[in-house]
Amino acid sequence: MPVSQSASWLPHTNIVLQPYTAATRAHKLGLNNQNDSIKKLLNRAQADMLVTIVSDEFIQDDEFCPLTVAGFDSIAWSTLIRTAEDLKFGGPLDIADRLQRGDENTYIKPFIAYLVQRVTLDRSALKTSSSPLVLAAFGLEQNVAGFAKAQEIIRDTSYIYPVDNNGQFIYSAETSFAHPVVAKGISTNWFSQKKYGKLVGAQKQHLFASSIKSKPLEFEMTKGMVIMASCIIYAVLLDHKDSKPSNFPPKGIQDKWVTFRELLDKVERTNKLKYHKFMHELYLSASREVGPATHSYTQNEVLKRIDWEAFEKDTDSDLVPAPAGGPVHVDGDGADVVEGETLEGARSTT
DSSP states (O other), X not given: OOOOTTSOOOGGGOOOEEOOOTTTOSOEEOSTTSOHHHHHHHXXXXXXXXXXXXXXXXXXXXXXXXXXXXXHHHHHHHHHXXXXXXXXXXXXXXHHXXXXXXXXXXXIHHHXXXXXXXXXXXXXXXXXXXXXXXXXXTTOOSSHHHHHHHHHHHHHTGGGSOBOTTSOBOOSTTTTTOSHHHHHHHHHHHSSSSHHHHHHHHTHHHHOBOSSTTOTTSOBOOHHHHHHHHHHHHHHHHHHHHTSOOOSSOTTHHHHHHHHHHHHHHHHHHOHHHHHHHHHHHHHHHHTOOOXXXXXXXXXXXXXXXXXXXXXXXXXXXXXXOOTTOOEEEOTTSXXXXXXXXXXXHHHTO
């Protein structure tokens, strides 16, 4: 329940707002004028939210869809509160508390608006970096034929399926999201050495897991990443079809998000082992990691697998061939002497 603005909030919870204007009709928050605690929270929350939007934390809740305005706001608010708690600002009358019970217009909304604005820029960059990959993957050129092909691929939602040797898309449960461009897009956006990749790498142990308890080290790709990558592919194709760039996410993309999520959910419900295998292989492909070893040889196994009896026997190939001049003998000083050659002659050549 909101409390009065006159509540005794802790001093470091206070923020500096930009002047309210009739044009914006909102209180805005900037980073530069804030105290160190607020700056720390905003910077950390931005990094946390970038990872949250491709995690599975809210994957089953449509109210937290990262490609809708309301969903993005909800994720931002939740991230701010959790990050404040992680930074030890979670006590009574502290930042996390004020983000939940403080004044909505002069405290909560300015925080959300700032974070949403920052992460929106990073989210838009995902499509920009994926565009060359998508166009190359489907052989789309800047001509009428290329525009028509993009429209056909969008119509059939075939861009998440691989193609056979005849160039035909393979539609099946097992091939859903198996088009190579899905893995390449994920790898480019979330496993590179750039900003986003480093954030994902830092939270790897919390972000990735296995749905099979007996295989805890076989990490699976998150549904959030697979769905986001697929939505990005759709957005790139849409831009190409219309022959003009548009903002990301485009209008109506929530339907794609829900469709892709339901498809992944159904694959998982139908066959959990096959789902795990595919998502684990997708993780390995996108992250460029090597899967965990299932068995390591013991010392006894390492020694036992060698044919020692064969090694013990001498073969013709083990003998040192004699020089062309004849058999070799070794004199007392260790010098090689060819039969028929004097000792002095042999030494004169060394």
